[in-house]
Each structure stands twice: as C-alpha cells, then as structure tokens.
Amino acid sequence: MNYFVFIVLNILVHTIFFMSIFDIYFTSPLVHGMKVVYPTAQTPAKRLVLFVADGLRADKFFELDEHGKTRSPFLRNIMINNGTWGVSHTRVPTESRPGHIALIAGFYEDVSAIMKGWKENLVEFDSVFNRSRNTWAFGSPDILPMFAKGSSGSHVHVHCYDGSIESFAGSDSSILDDWSFDHFKAMLRNTETNMTLNKLLKQDKIIFFLHLLGLDTNGHSHKPMSKEYLSNIRKVDEGIQQTVMLIDKFYSDDQKTAYVFTSDHGMTDWGSHGAGLPSETLTPLVVWGAGAGKHLTVPKNLDNEAIEQTRMWGLTPEYRQDVNQADIAPLMAVLVGIPIPVNSVGSLPSAYISSNRNLIAESMLQNAKQIAEQFSIKMKLTKEKSVSMVPFKKLSLSGVVDRERKISELIRQGDYEKAILLSYDLIDLALEGLQYYHTYHRTYLYLSVLLSFVGWIFVCLLIMLQQDDLIVNQVKKLKPLANDNTQKRLVIVFMILGAIVATTTYLLDFTAFYFIYFLLPLFIWHFILKHYHTWQVCLNVLTLNASLRKKLLFHCTIGLGGIWSLILSFFYRFVLLIVILLVVAFVAHYNISSQTKRFWASVSIILCAFPLLPVVGRSPNPFLVVLGGLLGSTSAYYGQSWLQVRSQYNLLYILPLLSGVVASTTSYLSSNYGYVITPIHITSWSILLLGWVLPLTTSTNIINRILSIYTCQCASYILISLSYDAVFCVVFCILLCIWLKLEYEIAHVERPLAAMDFVEKTSIGSEQDFKMSFHTLRRSFILVFFLVLSFFGVGNIASINSFDVQVVLPFITVFQPFIMGSLLAYKVLLPYLLVACAYCGISVVTKTNLNQLCCFVIIISDVMGMHFFFMVKDYGSWLDIGTSISHYVINMSMTLSLLFFFAAARFLTSQKL
Known part of the structure; x- marks a missing residue:
C-alpha cells in the first residue's frame, strides 16, 4: 500500500472510530410524531415567571453568610412561608445550552448535539415556550434565540442585549442582570400607552423568562467565593423582589401568577463548569405563587449528607424537595395549564403542586400519557428498522392503554393516591422502555x-x-x-x-x-x-527462528505493559512518575555518553514532580508564570552551548520572558482594575503569530531550528498559562531536546549532530530489519508517552473544566466562545506539535522508517482506544459518563491530531523563508 494512501485511509478510519461512540452511545433521544396531550384539570395560574440565575450554586444560595444572615432575604422568606423549595440535580455537561434545554424543554440533549452547535437547533424540539400562548424572554443572545427558533410560530418574543457587554475583565457583571430586570419593567410600563401589548399581557397561558447571566460571568471572572459573586446573589434577590412586586401590582385583579426560580448549572471553586462535581450539578429551586405547593411533606430520598447540609443552611430537611432538572419543564407546564412538551422525559414533582389531590392526579395522568406516547412511537420506529424485533417485556402498547384506562377510572372514583402511584409506575416503565428501544441496535x-x-x-x-x-x-x-x-x-x-x-x-x-x-x-x-x-x-x-521469537515475545510483553501503564495514567496521574523512571532505567543500558545520561535522568526526575501537583486552574500564580518565562529564555540561550550551535537571532530568546511578564501584568490589571489595556492584546497576538513565522527565518540546521521552534512556541504557551504549567512547558521542551540527542547517540551516527540539516530526507525505504523495528517500537512508545505526559502532566480529564477565563485575558476580554475555546484547544494541543517536531529531528538523525513509526504509534493508540471503547458509559453517575467519553475522545484525538501535527512539524522544521 502506498504510504500516502495509508495515511489518508488511517485518518478516515480513525475519524469513523471517533464518531462511532456518539452513534452508539449518544444518539439523539428525540422522536417525532407524538400526539399532544392537553391538560384536563383547571390550574389556578394564568401566567408563569421563570427566573434563571445562570451559574448559581445551590450552596452559595442557601447558605448563611459570615454574619449568620441570608444573602437572599426575599426568596428565603418565600421558602419559609409561601412556597416550596429544594435542589435541582443537573446532568453533564453542565453548560448553559443543555441546562436551559433541560429546564424549558424537559429532555437532556445528547452529547454530540452539544458539541456540534450552540445557538442553532440541530433538531426540532418542543418546549414550554412553544406550548404557551405567548412568551417574552429577556437576556443573553447565546440562549434566547434557540427557543425562538424552536417555536412553531412567532409567539416567542426575545429581547437580547449586545454580546459585547459580556466582559470577563469587568469589575462587576451584575449589569447583565440589571439589563434583564430593567427591560422587563420597561415592557410593563409600555402597556400604559400600548393597548395591544396590554391586551396580550392580560391573556392566560403566558410565560415571562428572565435570564440572569451576571452570576455566571462574575463566577468566571472573580470565582464563586468572591465578593462580586456573593453580592451579585443579593442583587438578584433584590431584582426579583422588585419584579414580583411590579407583576403583582400589574395583575392586582387576579393574583394568578406562578413563579419559578432556579439555575441552569453551578460552578467550581475555581470558576469553571462543564463536568459533574456537586458544586456544578446542584442548583437551587424555589417555586411559589398560584398553584404552587406550600411545605408539603412527601416521600423523598435524601441521604445523610444532604440532610446534614440542609441543617447547616439553617433550613428544615423535611421541607426540602429535590428534583431532576428535566422535571421542572412538566412542573411549569402544569402550573400554567399548557401541554407538557412532547419530548419531555421529566416526571412531575407533585410536592411543588398545591394540595388539591384531584389536580395532582389529573396532571400526573397527563404526564404519564405524554411519556407513554413517546414510548409507543419509539417502539413502532424500532420495529420498522428491525428484521425481527424482540419487544420490551415489561410494557406493551396494550399495556399502556390498560394502565391509562385504569388510572382514569381511579380518578373518577376519587382514589387519587392510587392513581398518582400508578401514574408514576407507568412513567418509570415508559422511560425504561424508551431506553430499551433507543439502544436496541x-x-x-x-x-x-x-x-x-x-x-x-x-x-x-x-x-x-x-x-x-x-x-x-x-x-x-x-x-x-x-x-x-x-x-x-x-x-x-x-x-x-x-x-x-x-x-x-x-x-x-x-x-x-x-x-x-x-x-x-x-x-x-x-x-x-x-x-x-x-x-x-x-x-x-x-x-x-527461535531467538527472533523470544525477542518478539519480550518486546511485545514490555510494549503491552507500557500500554497498560499509559492507560492507568488516564485515571491516576502519579503513574506517569513511575513510567518516567522506568523509561530512564530502560534507556540507561544503551551505550550513550555519561553527560547525556545525567541530563536525561536529571530533567526526567524534575518532570516527575508535575504529575504530583494539583491540576492547573484552581490557584493562579503569576510568579510561576514569570519564572517559566525566565527559565525558558535562559534555557534556550545556554542550550546552544551544550548543543554546540550559535543562533543568528539572539533576541528571539527574550520572547518567553516577555510572555511571562505580559501574562502576569494581565492578571494584575484584571484583578485590581478590572480591565486589560489594548497594547497587551496587540503584544499577545503578535507573539502568537511570530511563533509560527520567526522559526522559518532561521537556518534548517537541526539544533537551530528546534531551539527556535521551542522558544517561540513556549512563548505562546506561557501567554495562556496560569501557574506551574508555564514551567512545565519549558522543562518538557528541554527533555525533548535531550531525547533528540539521546536517540542520535543510540543510533551511533558518527556525523556531528550540530552539522545535520533538516532538508535531508527521512528514509521511507525498506532497508530496515526487525532489529531496527524494535528500536522504532521504543521510539514510538516514548512518543506516545510524551503525548500523554503533555496532557496529564499539568491536569487530568477535568483540565478543560478547570479552565479559568483569566487564561485568555491577554488576548480577549469580551465573551467570544469560539475564540476562547480555540485558544484553550491551542494550549492543550501545542505540546503535541513540540513532540512531533522532536520526532522529525530524530527521524532525520536516525534514518527512521516513517512507515514503521506511524504503524507502531497507531497500534499503541488503537490498543488503548479499544480499552477506552469498552469503558464508555451512558449510565451511572454523570461524572463517570463524562470521564469515560473524555478518555476515548482524548485518545482518538491524539491519534488524529498527531498525523496533522507531523505535517505541521515537517513544514516548521524543513521550510525556510
């Protein structure tokens, strides 16, 4: 097979492998064609107001401050006297889009859809907004438009502020909440002169949605423990109090307004969200007003930790009613008297409904019919796509009809409690059946x-x-x-x-x-x-050949042991330390200079410290960033002497130190003054661009070119660093340079290393024997090990979740998800490029067969990939699910990206401007 054809096919095959888990484990749960189930009971509420405090943690809302007082006196008073409250449990990923879809549409969006789009609707879904007569929404342009696009008409009216005011460098982002409150108040004032609007607002089955983004932005910028975040909770409480008073005054003739206050997700202590930590998945829920229950005690499953936590908040555990986030959609639908969204998988939390048992029983039957309708459609679709289908044994179409008829009969007889229990039972069976048919193929x-x-x-x-x-x-x-x-x-x-x-x-x-x-x-x-x-x-x-058989068995055993150690490092970072030491010991038996051995062992031992440190992102340290810049400049300058070369651009080595100073200055300015000056942005983007241009102006001498690439790319990495990750990048580059010299000496090449040039072509012929293949196996394993080390050396699977917005402040301060995400991805993937550049140098100085290299790397990564493929989960805790996906995605991304980075590395190392 032609080498180029093999690479192209390899990319295509691994792309299919990469996409496979989303089609196997995480396909869209939505089905279409269901009949709308209309409510039969008359609910006391004519309208509903939904407040969503984006990024609000449950503990920060419920807990008392240092003076023993609540931060939300208005909502606290409602919880104690007038409404029902509890904790809403979200699912991963704990991001704004999936959180709001779960709240308003009642289903959990599949992972692949979340990754493909943010504002656009990849599939049509129903929502409580769509089922309302009219909905008015105020808030972020990143959230509201997707619900307007998902509606079946023009009755969802969105009012969004300019995205440029979402700044992470501002001193206080509560102005975002003020915007939503002020524009809602302005709309009510306009009814004095706008009679059409006044008439629309006096109709029934209407919803008001106030999206409050200030807490999320303040949490990212200043952390949830900051005075900005905590004072923002008080401002939200005050804004809600004023809004409720204004609404009650406007509708003083009926007082039939229901209120729901909650959050889409929480936030970690270091100001991020997306994973499954309790601080991210636990959000507050308070419901009051027309139709809402008041301190109903119903059976619940609170563990001892939750009970103790509630008491620490100064609240009564018996009144705490926890729900799943998707349960809030049917709750809102029942409160305002509209059909439950047809795609909802939420189960109505009866404790949040008034004590009218007839209303609860009728509403539970509506909820059961709505979910059973999805089950019926899903079963029919599965049967159409199967040669011979094995039906779900616990529930059939006739069983659904019989159960619905029995529940209706119990309601007519006034046996509401038994009707409610049978409705819950039908909901559970229908959801189980939905999962069965969803995973049938x-x-x-x-x-x-x-x-x-x-x-x-x-x-x-x-x-x-x-x-x-x-x-x-x-x-x-x-x-x-x-x-x-x-x-x-x-x-x-x-x-x-x-x-x-x-x-x-x-x-x-x-x-x-x-x-x-x-x-x-x-x-x-x-x-x-x-x-x-x-x-x-x-x-x-x-x-x-018995000796060849023994040697092959030995190397395969060592290789499999190494692969298992790499797999373990995905779960336990300290395993990287053991692998580093084993690699040092394994290389020590080769005939290389004592100086190279000492350098290799010393730098490897220094690198051992990093996997033992806490992951980067929780405690920014500008001093370590400057230290990384200083170490980078010093190492690049004195590295020339050891490698016996002299660069033609000595000023190039100032870049890492300059980057460290710029990053630290950015941190200081944003923390103390709340802004970042424009010259810092210009300098940062310039360094990032120069990192790709300056190396191409140096000679193609191996050492000169490697040093220039590492120096410039380290400067870019340091700009996106928060703490010891800046130092890690420099030490990592030093080890890669030593690896280059080490492999050169192992190959016993007589020509001086400093005289070799990158324009010399790497051998791709077949003049290699099995002995050379074993050397390539060692190099391939070390290559994959360095890729894993580059990722887990400063973090773990939660590294993306540890993302601190301060990282991107040298480049941008306005909320731009694409640019911010690209910069974060650039930082994560940049070490892959550094490893690829090192191997390009090794391939030249050792005449390595590139075919064998690619094949060995693919075999190693595919053995790891199969292991993670077996471990992907779509059940259990959501942290486990997210982690299992991340393992597989990281491994497949490593394989795919490495092939592209080899191409980029060949360009950087061999081309000259």
Missing part, C-alpha cells in the same frame, strides 16, 4: 466497530511486515505457487456479504453512517485476508 454497531478496530491493528502489522526484505522476498517466491482461485473466491464471498449488509441497511432505512459502520470491517478484513501469503511467511519465519 447498539449491539450490531458495537460489534462492527470492534471488528474494524482489531482489523486495523492487523493492517498496521501487515504494512510493517511488507517493509521487511526477508518477508517480501519469501512472499515473491510463494505467490507463483498459490492458486488464483483462492483470491477469486475471497472476493466473491466478501461481495456477497457486502451486498447482504448494504441491502439490509437500506431496507431498514438506517442513516448513511450505518452503511459505513457495517461495511468498514468487511473492507478491512478483505484486505487482511487478501495478503494471506504475508501472514504465512511471517509464521514460517517465526517458527524457524
């Missing part, structure tokens, strides 16, 4: 991807075997003796299998990706079996 997809995984590992082995002269010559001798009919029969068999798979997939109306998943293993295994001569020769060679 998962086994077939699972087996197809697994066969493709194993097959691609064998393809990589085959490519390597075809690079060996001994194997190639034996295959040439064996082929003429082979029977061509075997090849023909093989083609026919796989064509028949492919036709059967394609026809079945088409008739069952699966998506285009299902064709790929089902046909991919057939193509891969046909390619493997087509070269059965190679496998036959390989087995003959191993059978005749």
